[in-house]
Amino acid sequence: MTRTRLTFALTLALAASPAFAQSHGDIDHVNGSITAEAGQEYGDLETVNGSIKLESNSRSDEVSTVNGSIQAGDGIKARSLTTVNGGIRIGEKVEVTKGLETVNGSIFVDRGGRIGDGIDTVNGSIGLVDTDLGGGIETVNSDITVGVGSHLKGGIHVDKPGNSWFSRKPRPPRIVIGPNAQVDGAMVFEREVVLYVHTSAKVGSITGAKAIPFSGNTPPE
Numbered sequence: 001m002t003r004t005r006l007t008f009a010l011t012l013a014l015a016a017s018p019a020f021a022q023s024h025g026d027i028d029h030v031n032g033s034i035t036a037e038a039g040q041e042y043g044d045l046e047t048v049n050g051s052i053k054l055e056s057n058s059r060s061d062e063v064s065t066v067n068g069s070i071q072a073g074d075g076i077k078a079r080s081l082t083t084v085n086g087g088i089r090i091g092e093k094v095e096v097t098k099g100l101e102t103v104n105g106s107i108f109v110d111r112g113g114r115i116g117d118g119i120d121t122v123n124g125s126i127g128l129v130d131t132d133l134g135g136g137i138e139t140v141n142s143d144i145t146v147g148v149g150s151h152l153k154g155g156i157h158v159d160k161p162g163n164s165w166f167s168r169k170p171r172p173p174r175i176v177i178g179p180n181a182q183v184d185g186a187m188v189f190e191r192e193v194v195l196y197v198h199t200s201a202k203v204g205s206i207t208g209a210k211a212i213p214f215s216g217n218t219p220p221e
Helices: 002-021 163-167
Strands: 034-036 045-049 052-054 062-067 070-072 080-085 088-090 107-109 126-128 137-139 144-146 156-158 174-177 187-189 194-198 211-214
Touching: 034 045, 045 052, 052 062, 070 080, 080 088, 137 144, 144 156
Parallel strands: 034 052, 045 062, 052 070, 062 080, 070 088, 088 107, 107 126, 126 144, 137 156, 144 174, 156 187, 174 194, 194 211
Antiparallel strands: none
């Protein structure tokens, strides 16, 4: 009887140890990259000069860097993802409670993504595929693709660039609302853009641009 109880206790201890090992605290660097390992749980992940990699099915709170990119695998969960100089690229079926933010860097969210708030960037393309966005998109100089099946609960706002941008005669941003996509809020463009809206898409009011309808998988080049 004693040996049986001991064996049972050891079995429970071994079964519990991996779950205990999956819990981690905050990680804060000045110089250096950070990796959140697959299936592990973390607190805040912060670095100044370095990239951050979130491996598939990892969990974390606030994720931020200044000079570096953020790359997230499939099935990750995080509170927010923020970088200044670097892009954000996210795999499939992710959940981000708040929003995504960059200054100089692109943002891409793959199929099945659920972002609780909006997307905010200045320079860098934005691409969504079958993504549910709880807020809107705000940018100055970004191409935007609201891809097939994506749903924005907010609108799209392309702000007017500063005077220095006008001296460069920049190419107008290209805005694409793809097949079966939906934008609930207003789309407001304070600068020249080229706007394509698929015939199956649903959009709200449009100010500052005229929609060009298209019916294929992709708009004209």
